[in-house]
Amino acid sequence: xxxxxxxxxxxxxxxxxxxxxxxxxxxxxxxxxxxxxxxxxxxxxxxxxxxxxxxxxxxxxxxxxxxxxxxxxxxxxxxxxxxxxxxxxxxxxxxxxxxxxxxxxxxxxxxxxx
Amino acid sequence: xxxxxxxxxxxxxxxxxxxxxxxxxxxxxxxxxxxxxxxxxxxxxxxxxxxxxxxxxxxxxxxxxxxxxxxxxxxxxxxxxxxxxxxxxxxxxxxxxxxxxxxxxxxxxxxxxxxxx
Numbered sequence: 240x241x242x243x244x245x246x247x248x249x250x251x252x253x254x255x256x257x258x259x260x261x262x263x264x265x266x267x268x269x270x271x272x273x274x275x276x277x278x279x280x281x282x283x284x285x286x287x288x289x290x291x292x293x294x295x296x297x298x299x300x301x302x303x304x305x306x307x308x309x310x311x312x313x314x315x316x317x318x319x320x321x322x323x324x325x326x327x328x329x330x331x332x333x334x335x336x337x338x339x340x341x342x343x344x345x346x347x348x349x350x351x352x353x
Numbered sequence: 354x355x356x357x358x359x360x361x362x363x364x365x366x367x368x369x370x371x372x373x374x375x376x377x378x379x380x381x382x383x384x385x386x387x388x389x390x391x392x393x394x395x396x397x398x399x400x401x402x403x404x405x406x407x408x409x410x411x412x413x414x415x416x417x418x419x420x421x422x423x424x425x426x427x428x429x430x431x432x433x434x435x436x437x438x439x440x441x442x443x444x445x446x447x448x449x450x451x452x453x454x455x456x457x458x459x460x461x462x463x464x465x466x467x468x469x470x
Contacts, residue, residue, distance in 0.1 A: 326396070
């Protein structure tokens, strides 16, 4: 399982764009990159997943360079409710992956201020 | 979408007693479920992986006789903390994986806050 490295914490203000970068130098060919969000005393919630280039959904964008050794989660115009811990995970996925397990790194604690 | 229900959300028990936590997949069949533990200001730590109808696989350092996991059906897994002690106080989270495409297939429960007094 590829290890991930993220900043421990980040501060931002409402309305700003926040970019959280995750390093995963040992990512394997079959690995996908997935980001989760966790609020205090709640389980993690899926945000976005990608394999290469750029992925966008209604919540965030995920940028993955060609070498896939890092990825950047972009949150547009954050609000106070985006204050949470964000985890970057790397691993295989899919219907036929038996036994695959999600290993969480330390995550990034994002604090959004008014 | 996929929903995982975890119960109870909060429990307080006396030292030496046992506590059972339930994890149910409400609208899908989960062949594999995972149990995590999370201490304050720390990340989630995987405790064990359970597959329906077979014994759970525990991560290194997790006592299988203390944390009993049962995955008797495709929609229910239980974690029993036996002879609980104050050091077992933590936030326990389950995750279920559906054998289907998309969304990485993993959904998390809302967690159980266990306090042992």
